Amino acid sequence: MSTETETSAATVETHKPSVEIGSAVIRFAGDSGDGMQLTGTQFTNTSAVFGNDISTLPDFPAEIRAPAGSLPGVSGFQINFGSHEIRTPGDQPDVLIAMNPAALKVNVGDLVEGGTIIVNEDSFQATNLDKAGYTENPLENGSLESFRVLKTPLTSLTLEAIKASGLDRKQGQRCKNFFALGIVYWMYDRPFDHTVNWIKSKFERNPSIVEANVAALKAGYYYAETTEIFTTHYSIRKANLAPGKYRNVTGNQAIALGAVTAMEKSGRELFYGSYPITPASDILHELARYKKFGVKTFQAEDEIAAIGAALGASFAGDLALTGTSGPGIALKSEFIGLAVMTELPLVIVNIQRGGPSTGLPTKTEQSDLFQAVYGRNGECPVPVLAPGTPGDCFWIAIEAFRIAMRYMTPVLILSDGYLANGSEPWMIPEINDIPDLCFPNATDPENFQPYSRDKETLARPWAVPGTPQLEHRIGGLEKQDITGNVSYDPQNHDYMVRLRAKKVAQITQDIPPTEIYGEPEGDALIVGWGGTHGAITSATELLRAKGLSVSSIQIRHINPLPPDLKDIFSRFKKVFVAEINMGQLWTLLRSTYLIDAISINQVRGKPFTIREISQQVESHL
Amino acid sequence: MTAKNDTGTLEINLNRKDFVSDQEVRWCPGCGDYAILAQMQKMVPNLGIPREKFVFVSGIGCSSRFPYYMNTFGFHTIHGRAPAVATGIKLANPDLKVFVITGDGDGLSIGGNHLIHCIRRNVDLTIVLFNNRIYGLTKGQFSPTSEMGKKTKSTPYGSVDNSINPLCVAIASEATFVARSIDIDTKHLGEILERAANHRGISFVEVYQNCNIFNDGAFTDFTERSKRSDHVLYLEDGQPMRFGKDKEKGIALRGMTPEIVEVGENHSVEDLLIHEETSPEPTLAYLLTRLNYPNFPVPVGVFRNVEKPEYSDLCQDQSRQAQEKEGKGNLEKLLHSGDTWTVT
Structure with missing residues (x-):
């Protein structure tokens, strides 16, 4: 070294x-x-x-x-x-x-x-x-x-x-x-x-x-x-880290770096609309420094304007990002619905903090999962991703932009105060190893229809203002299939609701196999998401060292869930879900897979200790 | 219609019909919105801008259906938020010509916050606020511009809310172009829309618009053709403020208080206030917004027209300067910035 x-x-x-x-x-x-x-x-x-x-x-x-x-x-x-x-x-x-x-x-x-x-x-x-x-x-x-x-x-x-x-x-x-x-x-x-x-x-x-x-x-x-x-x-000796060049990053820095990387890889300009809120403001501070990259930062008059401007920028062809914390998401929800209806790419970052209401602004919590997955009016499916470590925030930002553009959809990232402010050594990636995010605008006027679909992804074309002969109107009223005209037809509405749901559901085709820490089958599986990753892995390590048959997995894709989960759950006698809320992923998994999972939770505004998890799992074995 | 585009090289031949979309217009028959739509479709070809560069953005309400009827790019957004979306569009592509269509409820009630901030930033947008002093789409509740005491479905005993004056809000927010027109005064409306569209920076136009279903005749006391000359003051830059059939009346100032005077024996034209829309101070423009029927003629025209740096220009300049000073951003360098160490 x-x-x-x-x-x-x-x-x-x-x-x-x-x-x-x-x-x-x-x-x-x-x-x-x-x-x-x-x-x-x-x-x-x-x-x-x-x-x-x-x-x-x-x-x-x-x-x-x-x-x-x-x-x-x-x-x-x-x-x-x-x-x-x-x-x-x-x-x-x-x-x-x-x-x-x-x-x-x-x-x-x-x-x-x-x-x-x-x-x-x-x-x-x-x-x-x-x-x-x-x-x-x-x-x-x-x-x-x-x-x-x-x-x-x-x-x-x-x-x-x-x-x-x-x-x-x-x-x-x-x-x-x-x-x-x-x-x-x-x-x-x-x-x-x-x-x-x-x-x-x-x-x-x-x-x-x-x-x-x-x-x-x-x-x-x-x-x-x-x-x-x-x-x-x-x-304390040097650690045996994987070979490579490292730097220290916090989760919020990593999201900013990921966004700039996505910008470079997409050939588009990055637009960040935001309103100051703890613990998300550092993303705004970070991106505001990158003017020389052409990053556009817009400190709006409120949370609603921040996402509104971002959605406008997306309509006009920018790579659009907005960031906030839970209370801000509550204010942005109507616009997320509009992004779903108009099928425009937009990444929304929620740095979760203790709630409800103003709650614990500087403390961490994972209690906005329901808000992310369900918290809008109407049938309003949005892909939801969750990074597991500060460094993973970089990769999740890129993945979010990729899904947003490939499927023409808003995407939510659920980070949290712990990941946002916490730091870890991060292996700096080779830029050339990161795949391009090239999703071109529609340009061909022949047979152009704003709500026609790509066969593989069901994405509609991204037809930005300024493109000759692609003039069209979009909005929050229900869209007629293919033409995108306003439609109140009952059959069309039923069809479009199912189409939007299907478009998001089939993102499972892009989700890699879930990595299992430990054996692929056994007595107990600990399931986690977000910033609890480190504590869960270490608790699993501790229990395994005691000779117990315990494995763990980290779910990065909250919506849609990875397609292999059902099979993985079936191979364990007991499934535990550890999270810093009252059992939100636990509820989601129980309702989705009809499994009798056990919830491990606390809401003290602090991350799990390793023992909190290991002792609770052990008590059930 | 022939015009030149911004490069000055290509002939752009567009006419009103090019801006009429294939969508059936669904406002109530007799609605003032039709007149505004017609004037807009007639006016935009004059701007010499290719059709694909127009974007009409709206919120929610009767007026906000407007973009569906313009054969341009359009975004019918959510209630009150059109200024925010339009700002994002303009920042993403400053080359676009962006209009915001809003109403008294959309722009001044639910969207009041966005309106004032969008105006203070001086984003290059043309905001047209259709003021019918009522909620039409939700079928007849009082709006922020409804007069106090107004009886509506939601105020059967009369409204106890003070009303708000859109132009006062615009001026207080430091709007660089502020104007007012009337739906049925089509010629004036077309001219005002064109002047607003040609203004670089924010332009704010209030249009008195009749809702013939829920607030019919809200403005007829002074907007009807026969009454206009006595009750409407047409503002002209550099000209004394005169009105009446034979321009026999005028507005003068006594101290800080405006008054109506008869031009003739006691007062000459020299005693009248001269309209100065380019005055750097908005005091006069503000004073004019306070003139109201029935005590005064209602001023229409351009209240204020000044130049200030435009928002998207300022944003672009900042990026350009950063690049000139620090060099163009290098991703490799960025990722490797700060303390780094290598593990072999």
Whole structure:
């Protein structure tokens, strides 16, 4: 393995014992203004470039700045990194970095028994303790006895370290996250120069901030190395990833990259209509940067206009995309119906979050499956796809555009907050290996009919304005077969309803065989979809290691479902469906296949832990 | 009809019939919509644009059936949302000539939000709002432009809603072209539609349109041929605001308040307000929208006509500048951007 980025420095000579371990889970937690997301991302990128496999879980409040020191204001970032395959952000942190009493209080319950807590001792004063609801100082009352607590005066040490930079006290304090990061870099034997380079380019125009942050980072590193409270550090070898070139991506980045790739492969221009909404806005931010590719981004006045403009762009021949989260989908539903009726290609991304209503904007959930499959007026079939990992979001975006254009239909992608913000090492594909998405416009006026059909796909022609002699009118009123004229004829309506259903149902012809993790038959099959993929696979691995006959599958095509599912289900004695909702896929599978599947579910706004799944399955075996 | 297209080389020979679709028109006999359709079909050949470049987009309502009757590209969308769809069409292909056909319910009630935002962006669209002050397709409920106290099926005791003035909304949204016409004043209507269509940027035209089934005669007090001269003020750029059979009356300002004056002994033409549609400030245009029957003659014509950068141009410029500055996007580079590492 080689690396593109320099990783030479910071292999500082250290005299403390180093213990090699396979993986570790750490969680950075602090006030939402403490820079925990940034700190976590830096640790992630350093570890990824170092060569570990990783999985991350950012967990932040919906408020931008909840009152400082309060429990609702706590922001966290968890990362699981290792030398073996890492599929989830980890069930329980081994190390918790708590920047204040509130961060300790919110997170300590998740920590593994005997785990390590690094606390900013300076912040454990009466006011902060009070804000966190502590009646006495947990660092002094023995309540943390079962953990290894490393009390570190992060604020004062940071202020000391950055003196030379000339920053005042208030600004200087902001550097304490880098001091903490320095400590953790030492603990896990990571080089710090990647972060140094990042600081230098990020704060290019402000040399004193660069100086202070770098000083804090290095001071943290050397502090851990020299102080006696840090006794051991750990090394985690590079992971045995498949050969190739890698980068780190979040799910939302991957969707944006997939969309740009689809644009290049289709020879069309990409139009992204969107309205700001958590946790989907990052797709808009990402695509808005790609003007030089000719990407058109339209921040509309509302969710409805965002999809309306996208559908208009599709009518006019652009590759059209709109993205939102559940409440936005509710607003877009009427337009999705129009896209079904007018049979125009359009990809709609739903980054699911906790619902109903405004729900839990920054927390993950998978509770919009019914909304995606059924949530419109009339018989309104829409293909639905669900990526399983952040990197898979790239491929699902391309697949969605392919289906949309090949079948002339809107396509829904169900991602979720966990996939959107979580990241993993992603093998960068060879562009030439990605098939073309070339679906030409209709141009031939001879016998042109707007609602004639391709024999294989039942797709109607894509006849865009500007094409001579193809002038025609479309709309939401029922269409007469072939001519596309308005028709209220009962027979025609019955025919068209069935035709639209058939067109979507036969997409099964494009769905590859379902991959089974484990044996193709056995006692138990765990079925999952979306972001639970990692937890389900790891739970399956755990159960198999115990000698149990358990396999699992991931469903990427929710509508239509893969054609081989019935056969696969028949080969297992018990079928479990694990999902973060009240059992929506479970209901769909029961009604479709008449199987007595068992639902494993929770709706806490957090991903499954591996044990949550494995223990429930085991209890049934 | 002969005209030149945008390249100035090809002769385009189109006439009214080329724009008549094969669909049977299904408005109620006597509906004002027929007149607007006829004027539109007559006007569009004058624009010198190939037929395939026209797109008519509409929402829901009687007026929104309009695209089916135009032999161009057309999109009958959903209630109130036509401006959004039209914006997407224009951004996808700025070369197209896009019209939005809407009504008082579609454009000002359910679609009010889209209307104001589409206008403020100055997208190159021509919006024609058919104002009949009633919901026709749903059979006779009051609309946002119905007068207060109006008795309808949904307001048997009279409406307690204040009404909204479409042109005030357009001007408040910074529309660059604002006009009004009347369905039965066909010549004026045709001229106004053509001026609107030739405006680069957003053009907004309110057409008083009679619904002879659910709100018959809503405008007849001032639109009937015999009454027009006394009750309609035809706005002409650069001209004093005069009306009456012999142009004997005019509009003057007392302080900030408009008043009707008789041109003659006490007032001369010089005392009258001069219409200035290109005024950069919309104050006068706004004041004119407040003139209403019966206290004042109802102004028709072009209220406001100014130039501002157009939305799809601005979007294209941004892309062009990004490409000039950063070079054309390279997918390979994009996928490989950020920190990368190789596993062998």
